[in-house]
Every structure is written in C-alpha cells, then in structure tokens.
C-alpha cells in the first residue's frame with residue numbers, strides 16, 4: 052500500500068499547527084511540524100515532505116526566506132510550497148510567488164477546503180513531476196538518437212529549438228531560440244540551395260518534406276543531418292506552424308560514403324585506371340571521412356619513398372616527401388613503411404617519428420599524423436597510407452581502422468597494376484629471351500611507319516635466321532637449343548641501339564628494326580656486327596657451339612611501307628643469303644622475288660606430284676672396276692613436271708626436305724626401288740643390291756627402320772638386296788636415333804652406306820661408332836685423279852688412298868662415284884678401290900633400260 056503523503060507545517064503558533072494537524076490527519080495525511088525557519092529546513096531535509104504549508108510571518112527567517120532556501124535544495128523544485136498569508140495582503144502574495152511558492156492560502160484558514168486544497172496541490176505537483184520526467188526522458192532519448200526538434204511560424208525570424216538541435220548544429224541557443232540566419236549559416240551552401248524552396252513550400256503550402264543536408268560548423272567539422280518537416284494549418288487552411296526534427300546521421304552517412312567511395316575505387320582498379328588517379332581517390336576518401344585530415348598515399352621501392360599522392364597538399368609537398376629514405380624517424384609515412392606497422396604521432400614536434408623530417412612538418416604546417424603500411428598479399432611492403440593534420444588531433448582506433456581499409460585498397464590497386472603490367476609484358480615479350488614478340492613488333496612497326504609517313508626517314512627491317520641451329524636443337528636437345536637462343540639474344544642486344552627494336556619472331560628467327568638511318572650502309576654495318584657477334588663460338592653446358600646467321604634486309608620506305616610486305620621482302624633476302632651458304636646478309640632486291648616465287652611454286656607442285664604420279668626412278672649401275680660387271684644399282688629420283696619437263700633432284704630434294712614432303716616421297720622411292728629389284732629377280736636376272744638415297748629428315752624419323760621393314764615385306768624383297776645410302780649430315784643429326792636406326796637396319800639385314808664420303812665433317816670416331824657397311828667416296832675426289840700419275844702425291848690421290856685404308860681398317864666396303872674416264876678407273880684400281888659408279892660405265896637410266904643393261908652386263 053502506498054504511503055500516505057507527508058505534509059510539513061511550518062508556523063510559530065502551536066495552536067495553528069495543531070489545528071492543521073487535526074484537519075490533515077483526518078484526511079489521511081501524515082503531518083510533520085516546525086515552529087520556525089531553521090526548524091523547517093531541518094525537518095524538510097530529514098522528513099522529505101511531499102508538500103509544505105508555510106506561514107509567512109515568523110520570527111527569525113520569515114516564510115519567504117524559508118521558501119527560497121527550500122527551493123534551492125536538490126529535488127525540491129517540484130515540491131508544492133503553499134504560503135499562508137493574509138487574503139488581502141497582495142504584496143505578500145506577490146513576494147511569495149517570487150520566492151518560489153506554488154500557491155497561497157489566506158488567513159483565517161478555511162478548514163473545510165484546506166484538505167481539498169492540499170490534495171489538489173499534491174495531484175498537480177505529481178502531474179508536473181511526471182511532465183518534467185517525461186521531458187527529461189524525451190531529451191535523453193533525443194540525445195541518444197541524436198535527434199533534435201524545432202518549430203517556427205512562417206515569417207518569423209527565429210526558430211524554437213531543442214537542446215539537441217543546437218548540439219547537432221553546433222549552435223548556442225539561449226532561451227531555446229535561434230535566428231534563422233544562424234541556422235542557414237551552418238548549412239552547406241549547396242544544400243541550402245536545395246533546401247530553401249522546400250522550406251518555402253512548407254510555409255506557404257504546408258507541404259511536408261524530408262531532406263539530407265550537410266552542416267558546416269564553426270571549426271570546420273562537417274556533419275550530416277536528416278531533416279523531416281511537417282506543417283500545421285489553422286482553421287482557414289493557412290500554415291500556422293512548421294515543426295520538424297533533425298537527426299544527426301553522420302555515422303550512417305560516413306559509412307555509406309565509405310562504402311560508395313570504396314566501391315568506386317574498386318571499380319577504378321578493375322578498369323585499370325592509372326595508379327595516380329586511384330591513389331587520389333583514396334586520399335579523397337580519407338579526407339571525406341575525416342575533414343580535418345589530409346590523405347597521403349606513398350609507394351616505396353628500394354627502401355625509398357618513390358611516389359607520393361596527396362591531392363589536398365600544398366604545392367611542393369609530394370616533392371619534399373618523395374625520395375625519402377625509409378627510416379623510423381623520417382615522418383610517419385616512412386616509419387610505417389620501414390617498421391611495417393601503424394605509426395601515430397599526436398604531436399609531430401615532439402614525436403621521434405618525425406625527428407629527421409621536422410623541416411617538412413614545419414614547411415607544411417603538420418601538427419599530427421598517422422600512417423599504416425600497405426602490404427601486398429605476399430607480405431611485401433608496397434608503401435604507406437597516411438593522414439596528416441594541421442591541428443593537433445588525437446588519432447583514434449577507428450581512424451587507424453579506416454586507414455587500414457584504405458591501405459587494403461591501395462595494395463589491391465598496386466597488385467592489380469603489377470599483374471596487368473606483367474600480363475602486358477608477357478603478351479608483348481618472348482618468354483625465353485625476354486625480347487619483344489611478333490605481335491609487339493607489328494604494333495610498334497605500324498606506329499613507326501605511320502610516323503615516317505609524316506616525317507620521312509630511312510629505316511631497315513632486318514630478318515636474322517640462325518644457320519645450323521636446327522642441327523644443334525636436333526642433336527643436343529631443346530634444352531641446349533633454348534640456352535643457345537638466350538645467348539644469341541644477349542649478343543644481339545649488345546649490337547642494337549636504344550632506338551632500335553629487337554624481336555624474336557619464334558624458333559631461331561629474330562627481327563631487328565633500325566630507325567632513322569643515314570643511309571643503307573648503316574644497316575649493312577649493323578648486319579656485319581651481328582654476323583661477327585653471332586659467329587663467335589657459344590659455350591652451352593660444356594659444348595662449344597658454332598652457328599652463323601643469314602640476314603635479309605629490306606628498307607622502308609624505299610622497298611615497302613607496310614609490315615607484311617617488309618617481312619616478306621626480308622624473308623626473301625634472308626632466303627637468298629641462306630641459299631648462298633648462310634653467314635651473310637643480303638639486301639632485298641625486287642628481282643629476288645621471282646626466284647622465291649618459283650621456289651614456292653615448286654613446293655606447291657611437289658605436293659601434287661606424288662598423287663599425279665610424276666616421279667620416276669632412274670638406275671645407275673655400280674660396277675666391279677676390274678671387269679665392269681654390274682654389282683648393284685643406285686636408284687635416283689626424277690620428277691617429270693607436266694609443264695617444266697624433267698626436274699633434277701638437286702632442284703627439289705632440299706625443298707621437299709624443308710616442307711617434309713620428303714617423307715612420303717622417300718617412302719615411294721623405297722617402295723619403287725624394292726619392287727623393281729624384286730621384279731628383276733622375278734624376271735630371272737641375277738640378284739643385285741638396289742641402293743636408295745635416304746634424306747636426313749627421313750632417316751631421323753624414329754620409325755624409319757619400321758618403314759623399311761614394311762616395304763620389304765610388301766614387295767617381298769629380301770633385306771640383303773637393299774642398300775640404304777645416308778649422307779654425313781645424317782650422321783651428324785640426333786646420333787642416338789641414327790645409331791638406333793642403323794642398328795635396326797643391320798638387324799633386318801639391310802646394307803648401309805655413307806654417301807658423299809669426305810665432303811662433310813664425319814670423323815673417324817663417328818664412323819667407328821656407327822654400324823655402317825660401306826662408304827662411297829664423293830665424286831669431287833675422283834675428278835682430278837686422271838691428271839695425277841699414280842706416283843704423284845696429288846691431294847685427292849692421297850685422300851682416296853687414305854679412304855681406302857680407312858675402309859679396309861674398319862672392314863667397310865668402298866665404292867667410288869663419278870668415274871668418268873678410263874684413267875680414273877685405272878687409277879682407282881691402283882689405289883685399291885675396286886668398285887665404282889659413273890658416266891664411264893653408265894648414266895642413270897630408266898628402269899627398262901636398266902633391265903636391258905642387266906641382261907647384257909649382269
């Protein structure tokens with residue numbers, strides 16, 4: 052049950068006090084008494100009454116004074132104090148109110164209404180207390196929600212505002228009233244432009260609105276606020292009052308801004324915008340979040356600050372910071388990057404982080420600063436994000452967290468940039484040599500050609516193709532080949548000037564573009580230097596390797612002004628250089644074109660020749676030099692071209708080899724020769740060996756021996772009647788494959804001979820290692836034998852003698868080819884060579900004639 056209200060009765064007359072007690076206790080109140088002022092204050096403090104009945108006239112402290120003392124007590128402002136005074140004593144009544152009395156009761160006291168009066172006063176004071184409490188709650192709630200309220204009458208120069216309104220706007224509002232002028236003064240001018248017509252409409256037409264605005268307060272700190280405005284109309288429909296709330300939405304707005312800014316920066320990163328532009332946005336993001344700060348983004352490399360982006364900085368700031376060596380004392384940016392951790396300097400001039408950079412701080416009026424390092428995904432420090440303040444500023448944990456966020460954006464941008472730089476580099480460069488590739492060359496050349504169209508000057512397009520590289524690749528493997536190409540690229544780099552462009556087109560083909568030449572001799576000199584550099588021996592994994600180069604040069608704009616034609620021209624010139632034995636350069640000449648076109652024509656026709664049955668085999672006998680008996684037949688291919696007549700093998704074999712058509716053609720030769728040899732046997736002729744020339748390209752196919760086995764099987768010829776002639780270039784190829792194929796042929800029972808012996812490089816070691824059956828001395832050694840008497844020690848005679856001895860030592864059969872005269876035959880016999888081949892005995896003839904020959908001389 053609620054306790055009954057306590058009433059303090061203060062009167063110096065004890066009878067009055069008694070009477071009042073009587074009346075009030077009957078009505079259920081508790082009564083406390085005091086007979087004078089000091090006693091009243093004491094009882095008030097101890098008894099905590101809910102209402103005070105106070106007589107005005109008392110000795111010592113009178114009622115007015117007691118009333119003032121009571122009101123000054125904490126919590127006493129809402130306690131009803133009823134002054135007892137004379138009814139007609141208006142002066143006392145006025146003074147009682149001034150002293151803080153709630154009401155008065157006139158003397159003589161009307162005892163009947165006293166109780167009612169007290170009860171009413173208690174109820175009223177409870178209501179007032181409740182109201183005050185509500186108001187307090189509201190104010191607290193508004194403060195919590197950062198919500199302020201205001202109202203104004205249209206046309207009036209002031210607004211009535213709540214304390215929170217003032218707090219949000221940064222205004223002092225005495226009497227809860229503020230001038231419109233002051234309010235407009237804190238609204239961002241751009242936002243007021245948008246707001247003014249809305250306020251106008253609210254005042255004139257009662258249109259409600261809601262609007263976000265920016266507030267710029269005295270110390271420059273911006274806040275974001277949301278306004279919601281409502282209008283009340285009077286009975287005539289005219290706007291009587293406009294009320295509204297203002298809410299501080301800075302936190303939410305900054306979070307939204309942060310998200311929007313971050314998203315925009317991410318988009319810039321994805322769009323691969325320049326780093327400088329992205330960093331500017333990052334700095335601006337920081338400044339939008341912390342308007343007092345200046346955002347700075349630094350990149351570091353080689354322990355130095357290499358780039359500084361600070362859009363809000365005064366001129367000269369970036370230059371002053373750029374190049375700073377990283378240390379813990381050269382400013383927070385350098386310290387964060389140096390230490391790899393966040394660094395804060397609340398007071399720059401006493402901070403050790405600025406010890407060696409105070410001049411910068413002084414020059415740019417920096418008072419506080421903080422920085423965080425920018426880490427890459429792999430833990431490498433890329434730079435620092437920092438904020439500097441021109442006022443002293445206490446950097447908070449939230450500020451550092453914000454900087455960390457932006458540092459992540461910077462890291463992302465840098466990594467994305469590095470990645471795209473790498474991709475661009477990869478797309479434009481040859482991974483093996485690091486030189487630019489074909490695509491980049493075309494791009495560059497097109498630009499140069501366009502530029503030259505406006506400002507003509509002489510340039511050269513130089514196609515460099517290595518000689519004998521394929522041989523190195525085939526024999527020593529791709530690994531050695533690759534290392535060799537790298538070394539070639541390095542040597543070419545030494546020759547070129549900065550303004551030239553060196554490119555690897557693929558394989559062993561390089562292009563060098565020389566721009567702005569004085570004359571074509573400049574290009575010739577460059578080509579000579581290249582030949583000289585590339586001609587020196589290379590040392591790769593213990594091998595000493597020799598390659599040369601064939602260089603084709605074409606000039607622009609003289610020969611052509613487009614990339615395709617320039618390349619074609621250089622290719623033709625290179626081809627000519629190669630055909631002349633390589634290790635030389637050739638300038639393009641319009642007449643070369645015809646020759647190359649012809650070559651291409653041959654290649655085209657060759658492709659059709661097999662199916663059109665245009666090949667034929669001729670046979671040339673090998674004879675016993677003592678009695679001219681035919682001991683073997685060499686099959687030699689002929690091409691009967693429908694338009695160009697008979698084309699000798701020298702004119703098409705190498706082309707067929709280059710385009711690998713030699714493989715099907717060679718198989719056809721093998722098949723046809725075996726078929727013919729078997730036919731001769733079937734025709735009752737004495738069996739003889741048929742010798743077939745096998746190209747290096749064909750022989751180094753790993754399944755060559757298998758092809759031979761199949762052909763023998765298909766034609767029914769016994770292996771011992773087949774002779775395979777390979778040249779020394781074959782032996783120099785991939786020796787493992789060659790040895791293995793020779794071994795397989797030997798196992799099959801096929802006879803193998805080394806053709807054109809003496810023209811190549813085959814050493815005796817090779818000969819010993821290769822399971823061969825015979826050698827065939829090249830015709831060039833036979834040519835001058837006739838002029839030398841047997842006793843003469845002519846060079847060739849000596850060599851042939853040596854070959855004879857070598858063959859005997861290695862148990863190899865020996866044949867001499869190209870015997871044209873009787874003297875040569877005799878001489879060879881004297882030297883110990885008993886087998887030969889040549890026009891002296893018979894030129895190569897078609898199969899029918901060869902058959903007749905066998906019939907007559909077999």
Ligand SMILES: Nc1nc2c(ncn2[C@@H]2O[C@@H]3COP(=O)(O)O[C@H]4[C@@H](O)[C@H](n5cnc6c(=O)[nH]c(N)nc65)O[C@@H]4COP(=O)(O)O[C@H]3[C@H]2O)c(=O)[nH]1
Nearest residue numbers: 687688699700701704720744745746869870871889890895
């Ligand atoms: N000066 C002179 N030359 C003589 C004499 N006796 C024969 N010859 C020629 O010397 C060449 C001998 O063939 P090779 O050295 O294997 O040289 C051959 C061989 O390397 C190649 N060849 C021919 N047929 C084939 C074939 O079916 N396949 C392959 N891969 N190469 C072939 O073409 C080369 C040239 O063949 P051919 O024009 O038929 O030329 C033949 C032949 O006609 C002579 O007394 N004096």
